[in-house]
Amino acid sequence: MKIIPSERTKNIRYAIRDIGVEAKNLEKAGKKIICLNIGDPLKYDFKTPKHLISAIESTWSKSSSYADSMGIDSAREAVSREAARIGIKGVTPEDTIITAGGSEGIIMSISALINSGDNILTPVPGYPLYNSTVMQFEGKMNEYRLNEEDEWQPDLADMIKKINSRTKAIVIINPNNPTGSVYTRSTLKRIIDIAGEHNLPIFTDETYDKLILDDDFSFTSVGSISGDVPVVTFNTLSKNYLVPGWRAGWAIFSGPRESIGDYADAVKKIARARLCTNSPVQYAIQPALEGPQDHLKDVIRKLKARRDITYKRINEIEGLSVKKPHGAFYAFPRIDVDVESDEVFVRKLLQEEGVVLVHGSGFGRLDEKYFRVVFAASEQALNDAFDKLENFVKKNYM
Numbered sequence: 546m547k548i549i550p551s552e553r554t555k556n557i558r559y560a561i562r563d564i565g566v567e568a569k570n571l572e573k574a575g576k577k578i579i580c581l582n583i584g585d586p587l588k589y590d591f592k593t594p595k596h597l598i599s600a601i602e603s604t605w606s607k608s609s610s611y612a613d614s615m616g617i618d619s620a621r622e623a624v625s626r627e628a629a630r631i632g633i634k635g636v637t638p639e640d641t642i643i644t645a646g647g648s649e650g651i652i653m654s655i656s657a658l659i660n661s662g663d664n665i666l667t668p669v670p671g672y673p674l675y676n677s678t679v680m681q682f683e684g685k686m687n688e689y690r691l692n693e694e695d696e697w698q699p700d701l702a703d704m705i706k707k708i709n710s711r712t713k714a715i716v717i718i719n720p721n722n723p724t725g726s727v728y729t730r731s732t733l734k735r736i737i738d739i740a741g742e743h744n745l746p747i748f749t750d751e752t753y754d755k756l757i758l759d760d761d762f763s764f765t766s767v768g769s770i771s772g773d774v775p776v777v778t779f780n781t782l783s784k785n786y787l788v789p790g791w792r793a794g795w796a797i798f799s800g801p802r803e804s805i806g807d808y809a810d811a812v813k814k815i816a817r818a819r820l821c822t823n824s825p826v827q828y829a830i831q832p833a834l835e836g837p838q839d840h841l842k843d844v845i846r847k848l849k850a851r852r853d854i855t856y857k858r859i860n861e862i863e864g865l866s867v868k869k870p871h872g873a874f875y876a877f878p879r880i881d882v883d884v885e886s887d888e889v890f891v892r893k894l895l896q897e898e899g900v901v902l903v904h905g906s907g908f909g910r911l912d913e914k915y916f917r918v919v920f921a922a923s924e925q926a927l928n929d930a931f932d933k934l935e936n937f938v939k940k941n942y943m
């Protein structure tokens with residue numbers, strides 16, 4: 546007997562992890578590998594704040610039962626207060642769902658929104674989970690450009706052009722993965738206007754909201770300025786609180802109840818069907834959001850120094866260039882050398898130099914060639930990797 550996988554799984558790719566498999570094989574064969582492909586700060590020299598570990602250590606005995614499907618009270622209450630702190634008005638605990646990382650909220654929210662053949666507007670380049678989930682639920686990909694010339698801000702003319710009768714929502718990822726861009730308040734305002742004019746809700750992914758690297762950039766939560774436009778805000782402890790393995794995230798539904806109420810109920814139905822998310826880790830959400838935030842200063846200081854190295858070193862390599870990231874820990878350099886694809890570039894670099902990056906085409910259909918660098922690695926690892934990258938480009942393409 547041969548079990549045939551469904552058609553809808555055919556187009557699901559996740560380049561970030563796919564390239565890692567190849568790297569692992571090379572490492573097993575004895576090659577020295579420098580990994581700049583996985584957005585997990587704990588793979589480098591970042592540590593989970595101690596008070597969060599204590600917070601869950603003491604909860605195991607009370608968290609062996611199923612939790613409430615929407616999440617434990619203390620977590621939902623903390624998320625609703627966090628919503629108020631970032632300016633989203635009128636959010637009660639009932640307007641929140643605790644999810645297994647931000648990912649589960651994203652998957653449930655897309656699944657409750659689209660029918661077969663519908664599309665949601667996703668950024669290109671963009672975090673691949675959105676498109677892979679759209680494919681999983683038999684939707685169609687519909688990507689709007691982020692504009693490299695404009696520091697990777699969304700191209701609003703392209704966004705408007707792409708809206709069609711089957712478009713069901715607009716996705717914003719801010720701060721952005723993979724470009725590290727932080728969107729201006731005026732850009733966000735204009736996206737909200739576009740969404741309002743076309744009766745579309747906004748899905749806003751604010752996973753990196755506390756990782757803003759420069760004082761002259763500030764984070765604006767879409768739900769704080771969205772007026773009557775319904776918004777689903779996704780967030781997670783994964784990156785801001787250095788616990789990606791815990792799988793603790795949430796979704797917030799905001800906007801007029803008559804617009805978003807039935808839809809939020811549909812997402813909640815899906816949440817009930819999966820019983821609950823992991824109970825123990827939910828006890829970390831309130832201490833994370835409302836306990837000491839001291840670690841963030843240190844994280845931002847380190848990331849800023851590493852961002853500066855990345856920006857300087859890559860722009861010094863002939864044939865490569867990069868816009869300065871102002872948030873998260875990603876940079877998205879452009880490859881202007883004679884190579885058939887960015888995937889070939891990245892795979893060849895891995896084979897020859899042992900440096901693991903992710904090819905730009907893993908983040909959507911792009912006109913130019915790019916790669917993503919995770920600059921959460923140590924200064925030493927980054928400098929070693931950029932020495933190798935420089936050598937590789939000189940040797941193969943100059």
Ligand SMILES: Cc1ncc(COP(=O)(O)O)c(C=O)c1O
Binds near residue numbers: 584649721752781793
């Ligand atoms: C933009 C973005 N959204 C969502 C996620 C998923 O995060 P989580 O670990 O909370 O599922 C990631 C993870 O890298 C991300 O970069």
